[in-house]
Every structure is written in structure tokens, then in C-alpha cells.
Amino acid sequence: MRSLFPGQQQNERIVMVVRKHWFYLFEEIIVWLVFVVALFGIDKYTPIYLPSLYTPTLIPYMALFKNIYTLFLMLGLFMLWEMYYLNIQIITDERVVDISQDGIFSHTVSELSMENIEDVTGENKGFLGTIFNFGNVYVQTAAHLDRFTFKMVPDPEDLEKQLLDLYQKFVHNKEPEDREQILMQK
Amino acid sequence: MGAQLPTINPTGIGQAIAGVFFYVLVIIALFLSIMSIYALVRYGKSKALTLFISIIYLIFFFSLLNQGISILSSIK
Numbered sequence: 001m002r003s004l005f006p007g008q009q010q011n012e013r014i015v016m017v018v019r020k021h022w023f024y025l026f027e028e029i030i031v032w033l034v035f036v037v038a039l040f041g042i043d044k045y046t047p048i049y050l051p052s053l054y055t056p057t058l059i060p061y062m063a064l065f066k067n068i069y070t071l072f073l074m075l076g077l078f079m080l081w082e083m084y085y086l087n088i089q090i091i092t093d094e095r096v097v098d099i100s101q102d103g104i105f106s107h108t109v110s111e112l113s114m115e116n117i118e119d120v121t122g123e124n125k126g127f128l129g130t131i132f133n134f135g136n137v138y139v140q141t142a143a144h145l146d147r148f149t150f151k152m153v154p155d156p157e158d159l160e161k162q163l164l165d166l167y168q169k170f171v172h173n174k175e176p177e178d179r180e181q182i183l184m185q186k
Numbered sequence: 187m188g189a190q191l192p193t194i195n196p197t198g199i200g201q202a203i204a205g206v207f208f209y210v211l212v213i214i215a216l217f218l219s220i221m222s223i224y225a226l227v228r229y230g231k232s233k234a235l236t237l238f239i240s241i242i243y244l245i246f247f248f249s250l251l252n253q254g255i256s257i258l259s260s261i262k
Contacts (some may be wrong), residue, residue, distance in 0.1 A: 004231060017231075057200075060261040064204055068211050074250065075215050078243045079222055086229050099229070103219045107229060147253040 033115035054082030114170035202259040
């Protein structure tokens with residue numbers, strides 16, 4: 001079986017792979033579109049309001065500027081999609097793995113074992129979160145100091161239930177003495 | 187005798203300056219593109235999708251680059 005993340009065990013079952021809700025990518029693309037509209041705006045309005053930029057001498061310079069601008073627009077779109085695609089959370093029957101790609105040169109993998117889960121909270125917040133059913137899921141660890149956060153995931157209520165079910169199954173499948181130890185840590 | 191690197195012969199100061207700016211920005215964009223593709227190949231789960239998106243992107247990139255070089259040549 002092909003491993004989805006470093007350290008994945010042979011008999012570890014992948015339950016689900018979670019990405020941010022499509023609305024997150026949509027928001028990013030809307031911002032990108034502002035820059036696209038700016039380019040069209042430059043093309044449409046600068047000949048009217050800045051005709052001195054459209055003399056025969058300067059037209060190739062304007063064309064070059066627009067070419068470079070478009071090049072960086074394409075690069076921006078590619079990187080936007082890549083950041084969305086590479087940021088995932090993987091839930092297995094033994095742990096939760098958060099793979100974060102915060103930039104081209106920043107890749108972080110965090111893991112949380114099922115036995116360290118203390119509490120799971122799912123929330124739908126805001127008008128758009130309610131309409132499109134996305135929100136955050138917070139996984140409180142046994143240390144009570146920090147929590148694992150799934151941001152802008154689809155159907156947070158369902159994810160919360162699945163995580164709790166997995167935790168219950170994980171504890172149930174343990175040997176009685178191990179089970180007692182896990183429960184005593186709570 | 188021997189291979190020669192292509193030379194850039196700007197015909198005027200405007201073309202020379204525009205050329206320098208253009209190629210510096212292209213090198214930056216190319217570096218970021220290569221690094222992005224590397225990260226995608228290394229960390230992406232679906233190799234087929236990675237390859238497809240990368241090829242589409244590179245087609246657009248080199249088309250725009252080609253267009254830019256043509257525009258640069260037309261600057262007097």
C-alpha cells in the first residue's frame with residue numbers, strides 16, 4: 001500500500017483525507033481575480049487617461065510590462081492551487097496527521113496519536129460557514145495546553161463524530177490494562 | 187569552432203534596460219516555478235495530477251516567455 005505520509009505503518013488504515021473546503025480556494029481566487037481585473041483596467045483605461053504612455057515608442061514597453069504581469073499572475077494562480085492541494089489532514093485508525101505547506105519552502109508534518117485525544121469540538125461559524133457547511137474542528141490533547149485545529153473543513157460536525165468514533169474504537173481495541181492507563185490519563 | 191552561447195545584442199539603451207529588467211524578473215519567476223513544481227512532485231499525492239498541472243503551467247509559462255522575448259526584440 002502506498003504511504004500517504006512519512007511514518008505510516010503497514011497495517012495502519014487511512015480513514016479519511018481532509019482538505020479545506022472549496023470556499024477557501026474560491027476566496028483566494030477572488031483576490032487573484034482582483035489583480036486580473038486590474039490588468040484589464042490598465043488595458044482599457046490608461047489609453048484614455050494616460051495617452052502619453054501609448055506613443056509608438058512606449059507601446060512595446062507597455063506590452064512588455066503586461067507580459068511580465070501576466071507571467072506573475074499565472075505563477076500566483078499555480079502557487080495558490082498548490083498551497084490548497086498540499087495542505088491536508090489525514091485521519092487513520094491510530095492517529096491524526098496534519099500536513100502543512102505554508103509556502104514553497106515550508107513543509108510541516110504534525111501528528112497526534114488517538115490516545116492523546118481529550119476532546120473534539122466542531123463548529124460552524126458565520127453566515128457563509130452555515131450556508132456552505134464548513135468550519136473548524138478543534139482536537140484538545142491530553143496535555144490541555146494546545147490543540148490540533150482543522151481550519152475551514154467541510155462538514156465539521158461529521159468530522160467531529162468520526163474522530164470521536166475512531167477514538168472510542170481505538171480505546172476499545174486496546175488491551176484492558178492499556179485501556180485503563182489511557183482512561184486514567186484523562 | 188565549438189558551441190557558442192546565444193548573445194543578446196540590444197540595439198539601444200531602452201532595449202538594454204528593458205532587457206535586463208525582463209530577464210531578471212523571468213529568472214525569479216522561473217526559480218519560483220521550479221521550486222513550486224519540485225514541492226508539488228515531492229509532496230503531492232497524485233503523480234498524474236501533479237504532472238498534468240505542471241505541464242499545463244509550463245506551457246503557459248514558456249508561451250508568455252516567448253511572447254515577452256518577441257516584444258523585447260521589437261523595442262528600439
